[in-house]
Amino acid sequence: MRRAIRTVSAILAVVLLVTAFGTADVSAKSKKSGAAKLARPKISVKTSGRYDVTLHWKSVNGAEKYLVYQSTKKHKGYKLVMRASAGTNSYHTDSVKSGKLYFKVKCVGKVNGKAAKSKFSKIKKVKISRPNKKGNSGKYALGNAGYNGKLKGKKLVFVGSSLTAGYRSKNVSFVDYLAKRTGCTVVKDGRSGTTTARNGSGKDFVTRSVSLINRTKRPDLFLCQLSANDATKGIKLGKVTPAGTPMEKFDTTTVAGAMEYIICYSDKKWGCPVVFYTAMHIDNPRYKQMLSLLKQVQKKWNIGVIDLYHGLNKYSIKGKTYRLYMHDRLHPFKAGYLKWVTPYFEARIPGFLNMPLRSYVPPGETEPPTETEPPTEEVTDPTESTEPAESTDPTDSTDSETGTDEAESSNSEDQNPL
Numbered sequence: 001m002r003r004a005i006r007t008v009s010a011i012l013a014v015v016l017l018v019t020a021f022g023t024a025d026v027s028a029k030s031k032k033s034g035a036a037k038l039a040r041p042k043i044s045v046k047t048s049g050r051y052d053v054t055l056h057w058k059s060v061n062g063a064e065k066y067l068v069y070q071s072t073k074k075h076k077g078y079k080l081v082m083r084a085s086a087g088t089n090s091y092h093t094d095s096v097k098s099g100k101l102y103f104k105v106k107c108v109g110k111v112n113g114k115a116a117k118s119k120f121s122k123i124k125k126v127k128i129s130r131p132n133k134k135g136n137s138g139k140y141a142l143g144n145a146g147y148n149g150k151l152k153g154k155k156l157v158f159v160g161s162s163l164t165a166g167y168r169s170k171n172v173s174f175v176d177y178l179a180k181r182t183g184c185t186v187v188k189d190g191r192s193g194t195t196t197a198r199n200g201s202g203k204d205f206v207t208r209s210v211s212l213i214n215r216t217k218r219p220d221l222f223l224c225q226l227s228a229n230d231a232t233k234g235i236k237l238g239k240v241t242p243a244g245t246p247m248e249k250f251d252t253t254t255v256a257g258a259m260e261y262i263i264c265y266s267d268k269k270w271g272c273p274v275v276f277y278t279a280m281h282i283d284n285p286r287y288k289q290m291l292s293l294l295k296q297v298q299k300k301w302n303i304g305v306i307d308l309y310h311g312l313n314k315y316s317i318k319g320k321t322y323r324l325y326m327h328d329r330l331h332p333f334k335a336g337y338l339k340w341v342t343p344y345f346e347a348r349i350p351g352f353l354n355m356p357l358r359s360y361v362p363p364g365e366t367e368p369p370t371e372t373e374p375p376t377e378e379v380t381d382p383t384e385s386t387e388p389a390e391s392t393d394p395t396d397s398t399d400s401e402t403g404t405d406e407a408e409s410s411n412s413e414d415q416n417p418l
Contacts, residue, residue: 001292009394012360014368034216035119036110036111036112036114036115036116036119037113037116037119037376038060038061038062038063038107038108038109038111038116038117038118039060039061039112039118040106040118040119040121040122040174041057041060041063041066041105041106041107041118041121042057042121042122043055043056043057043104043121043122043124043144044056044124045103045124045125045126046126046131047126047127047128047243048315048319049052049129049318049319049322049323050094050314050315050319050326050329051094051095051096051098051128051129051131051323051326051328052092052093052094052096052283052329053092053094053096053101053103053126053128054090054091054092055068055090055091055092055103055105055124056089056090056091057087057105058089058091059087059089060107060109060118062109062110062111062116063086063107063108063109063118064085064086064107064109064110065083065084065085065086065107065108065109065240066082066083066084066085066086066088066089066105066106066107067080067083067105067106067107068080068081068082068083068084068086068091068103068105069081069103069104069105069106069120070101070102071101071102072097072099072100072101072102073102073138073216073218074102074123074125075279078102078104081093083216084112084249086102086109087357092283093283094281094283094409095283095329096128097128098128098129098130098131098262099127099128099161100125100127100128100384101125101126101127101128102123102124102125103122103123103124103125103126104121104122104123104124105120106118106119106120106121114171119281127242127304128325130323131323131326131327131328131333132320132323132324132333133333134324134335135239135323135324135325135326135327135332135333135334135335135336136168136170136333136334137334137335137336138334139335140334140335140337140338140339141358142172142176142177142180144338145177145180145181145338145342146181147180147182147183148181148182148183149182149183150181150182150183150346150350151178151182151183151184151349151350152182152183152184152269153183154182154184154185154220154221154237154353155184155186155187155217155219155220155221156175156178156184156185156186156187156219156220156221156222156223156349157186157189157212157216157219157222158175158186158187158188158189158190158223158224158225158284159205159208159209159212159223159224159225160189160194160205160207160224160225160227160277161190161191161192161193161194161195161225161227161228161229162190162330162331163190163225163279163308163330163331163332164188164189164225164278165188165190165191166189166337167192167331168286168327168328168331168332169327169331169332169333169334169336169337170334172278172337173188173190173332173337173341173347174337174342175190175340176188176259176368177337177338177342178342178345178346178349181309181342181346182346184341187212187216187219189208189212191203191208193229194208194227194229194256195227195229195230195233195235196226196227196229196230196235196255196259197223197230197235197236197238197252197253197254197255197257197258198252198253198258199233199235199253204258205224205225205227205258205262206252206258206261207212209224209262209265209266210265211401213265213266213269213270214269218270218271218272219270219272220272220273220353221272221273221274221275221349221352221353222266222270222272222273222274222275223274223275223276223277223280223306224262224275224276224277225276225277225279226255226259226260226276226277226278226279226290226291226294227279228279228282228284228287228330229287230255230286230287230290231282231284231287231290231330232284232286234286235253235254235255236253236254236255237254237256237286237289237293238255238256238257238289238293239253239254239256239257240252240260240293240296240297240300241256241257241260243300245267247261247264247268250264255293256293256297256316259276259293259297260297260300260301261292262274262295263301263303267357271357272357273303273304273353273354273355273357274301274303274304275303275304275305275306275349275352276294276297276298276303276304276305276306277305277306277307277308277345278291278294278306278307278309279309279327279330280306280308280309280312280326280329280330280332280341281309281312281313281314281330282309282329282330283329285289287309290299290305291309295301296389302355302356304348304351306344306345306348308341308344311344312341312344314326314329317340325340326335326340349389
């Protein structure tokens with residue numbers, strides 16, 4: 001009898017044990033299967049052939065944010081490049097290097113009121129085409145620029161950064177082509193990596209403009225670049241001052257104050273028309289704010305503006321042509337200067353030569369800053385120009401260059417020429 005009782009007890013224990021484990025296993029599966037998840041995003045990616053990428057994804061039910069990751073390696077090195085809210089289904093950038101790029105996207109949100117997230121999308125690859133270095137071939141040399149004499153006898157002064165210097169075109173820029181084609185005399189002061197506003201380097205546009213104005217005879221037109229370096233280096237934007245603000249009140253460490261000071265100082269010493277020209281397209285929100293400031297300055301001071309940012313739309317030419325014209329989104333080859341940038345300037349400069357001067361010049365006799373550098377020499381024949389502008393490798397390109405670009409970049413003090 002006792003033996004039978006022990007057997008029954010053992011059987012009952014086994015049954016209870018199996019039941020317990022079975023219940024636990026079912027519970028775990030239930031918990032796992034009941035976890036809130038969002039659908040995996042489906043993405044596509046393409047390039048226009050102009051050093052830019054556009055990524056699209058389909059909307060996911062319940063998604064509140066889409067997280068976009070980018071890398072130059074397929075299985076590592078991913079960085080979060082965008083947090084997109086619901087309703088946003090694309091990501092675009094033109095700040096990319098030549099070569100391969102990889103993207104993946106996941107989303108976060110809610111399912112049945114509970115926080116949820118998705119798995120990463122499948123990885124998508126895109127290949128960014130390299131620039132065509134034939135854009136610096138002899139076909140586009142100054143000697144092949146042609147001649148029309150449209151600005152013969154006119155004297156133009158240019159102050160700017162790498163766009164003005166000709167950073168990726170062996171120090172030949174639109175300034176040199178203008179002189180060769182139109183017969184004008186030019187003063188070219190282009191230095192890579194420099195800013196419009198004062199930043200303590202002594203190479204900013206304010207300091208260099210004052211030096212030129214003090215040491216150079218009055219030109220027919222003064223043209224100053226609105227440098228993209230102010231945006232990428234986080235220079236303060238500032239505000240355009242009310243009418244009647246004395247010259248000494250302009251804050252030249254801000255973009256707005258620097259522009260106003262340059263205009264006002266030119267008025268006092270030269271009294272010639274003033275034009276600001278923009279950088280080429282840069283996908284940077286701070287530079288867009290600078291363009292807004294430029295419009296305000298233009299309205300207040302009645303200056304000329306040559307808008308390369310909007311005027312030279314990269315989508316107006318084929319990707320293959322763009323790569324022949326442009327080393328990257330900001331720096332043309334000789335082909336780009338000769339065929340694209342120079343004609344744009346050439347068509348607009350004559351309209352500024354007889355532009356009425358400002359009717360208001362703020363009072364004040366602020367002394368110019370002490371200059372330690374020699375004045376820029378006038379260049380009547382671009383093929384005999386003097387010292388080339390400084391050059392450094394741009395942050396958006398790792399391609400090595402031969403010739404003068406590479407040699408000069410190793411001696412630069414600035415690592416972000418624009």
